Amino acid sequence: MTSNPYPLGLRLHGRRVVVVGGGAVATRRVPALLDAGADVLLVAPELTPALRARVDAGRLHWVPRRFVPEDLDGAWLVQVAVDDPMAAASVSAVAAERRIFCVRADDRTAATAWTPAVTRHGPVTVAVLGGGDPRRAMTVRDAIRDLLAVRLAPDGVAGRPDASTGTIGGRQAGRVALVGAGPGDPELITVKGWRLLTEADVVVADRLVPGLLLDELRPDVELVDASKIPYGPSRAQEEINQILVDRALAGAFVVRLKGGDPYVFGRGGEELLACAAAGVPVTVVPGVTSSIAAPAAAGIPVTHRGVAHEFTVVSGHLAPDAPASLVRWDALAGLHGTLVILMGLKNLAAITATLIAHGRSPQTPAAVVQEATTGTQRVLRSTLGEVAADLRAADLRPPAVVVVGDVVGALDG
Ligand SMILES: C[S@@+](CC[C@H](N)C(=O)[O-])C[C@H]1O[C@@H](n2cnc3c(N)ncnc32)[C@H](O)[C@@H]1O
Numbered sequence: 001m002t003s004n005p006y007p008l009g010l011r012l013h014g015r016r017v018v019v020v021g022g023g024a025v026a027t028r029r030v031p032a033l034l035d036a037g038a039d040v041l042l043v044a045p046e047l048t049p050a051l052r053a054r055v056d057a058g059r060l061h062w063v064p065r066r067f068v069p070e071d072l073d074g075a076w077l078v079q080v081a082v083d084d085p086m087a088a089a090s091v092s093a094v095a096a097e098r099r100i101f102c103v104r105a106d107d108r109t110a111a112t113a114w115t116p117a118v119t120r121h122g123p124v125t126v127a128v129l130g131g132g133d134p135r136r137a138m139t140v141r142d143a144i145r146d147l148l149a150v151r152l153a154p155d156g157v158a159g160r161p162d163a164s165t166g167t168i169g170g171r172q173a174g175r176v177a178l179v180g181a182g183p184g185d186p187e188l189i190t191v192k193g194w195r196l197l198t199e200a201d202v203v204v205a206d207r208l209v210p211g212l213l214l215d216e217l218r219p220d221v222e223l224v225d226a227s228k229i230p231y232g233p234s235r236a237q238e239e240i241n242q243i244l245v246d247r248a249l250a251g252a253f254v255v256r257l258k259g260g261d262p263y264v265f266g267r268g269g270e271e272l273l274a275c276a277a278a279g280v281p282v283t284v285v286p287g288v289t290s291s292i293a294a295p296a297a298a299g300i301p302v303t304h305r306g307v308a309h310e311f312t313v314v315s316g317h318l319a320p321d322a323p324a325s326l327v328r329w330d331a332l333a334g335l336h337g338t339l340v341i342l343m344g345l346k347n348l349a350a351i352t353a354t355l356i357a358h359g360r361s362p363q364t365p366a367a368v369v370q371e372a373t374t375g376t377q378r379v380l381r382s383t384l385g386e387v388a389a390d391l392r393a394a395d396l397r398p399p400a401v402v403v404v405g406d407v408v409g410a411l412d413g
Pocket residue numbers: 183184208258259260261262263264265266288289290291294341342343344369370371372373374398399400401
């Protein structure tokens with residue numbers, strides 16, 4: 001008779017777990033054990049490069065030989081990740097003798113514990129056992145994961161784990177997350193960024209964030225359109241900082257949603273400092289930056305073997321001769337690699353002239369990518385000498401990224 005398994009959440013922090021085997025199965029199992037804080041002892045004559053990297057990083061202990069019974073001294077759990085059924089059976093026999101639960105990759109029926117298919121959503125862990133059928137477990141797990149990613153938070157089932165972290169003046173204190181929304185395609189936000197967005201009470205969004213992300217917010221979320229805040233740019237930034245701080249101090253979980261990555265010409269640092277000064281905790285979630293994604297979307301890798309060993313991202317917001325400019329355009333002209341210019345359309349003629357005057361060849365391939373990763377993306381291919389004129393003729397507009405360097409043609413057949 002088969003009886004149902006009894007589900008448990010093992011708290012392995014600081015507890016010895018022995019993994020026998022150093023191949024593909026062990027490579028998949030070990031990260032979750034380390035994530036749980038387990039003291040992992042790996043017993044295997046050989047390791048995969050991924051496991052060896054963890055050993056080299058001091059994350060686990062490795063004994064480079066075959067299993068001996070003494071390896072289980074002090075162990076709470078054993079994972080047998082070897083193909084050889086005889087070897088696996090001898091490990092599980094020792095484990096059974098010592099009343100240590102044993103997971104077996106080679107034979108589930110011989111195991112005394114099963115590893116479930118798992119999905120994690122913030123502090124919530126969902127573990128699915130498929131009655132001995134791992135495929136069934138994975139199918140159910142995938143369905144639950146999709147449900148959690150898309151619809152759990154709006155119903156409040158997931159709670160707001162990142163939201164309330166303490167009290168200020170007797171009130172529940174909120175917090176802020178600076179989230180990179182990616183370059184334009186709504187699917188290019190990170191999983192974590194998306195999760196926090198679905199948990200937000202207030203979303204303060206930039207002009208360049210993908211509109212579709214905002215479309216999916218809960219109806220009760222307060223949406224602040226930061227691009228509509230009046231006054232000049234520095235005054236507007238102060239206003240945004242104040243909104244973040246005020247809402248968080250009132251107890252809200254505020255997501256500051258920014259185009260691309262928050263720290264790439266995104267003023268994320270200023271917002272973090274303003275929150276820190278007010279005692280508001282901040283989480284920063286990096287985003288896919290347009291400086292890499294826009295070239296990629298146009299078929300241009302920012303580095304390519306034998307073509308470019310460096311790429312430099314620079315703001316073209318100020319003209320090269322502007323007194324406030326911090327960019328050494330003369331030095332950039334001397335580099336061989338890729339130059340990616342953001343916010344550079346207005347000053348492109350002056351920028352290209354400066355680069356050429358300081359030695360970069362006018363024949364260097366150049367491209368402009370407008371509204372990258374969106375349905376309205378446009379790409380212009382040209383040369384450093386011609387790109388400013390071609391840009392005017394083609395009537396390209398911001399937001400756009402300019403790429404200069406031999407990588408522009410690197411993938412052309
Ligand atoms: C204020 S900066 C913000 C950059 C952003 N934090 C990032 O990491 O992508 C705005 C500039 O980013 C570039 N940009 C942002 N999104 C873009 C897109 N989808 N296509 C092309 N360029 C984009 C343009 O150069 C634009 O003027």
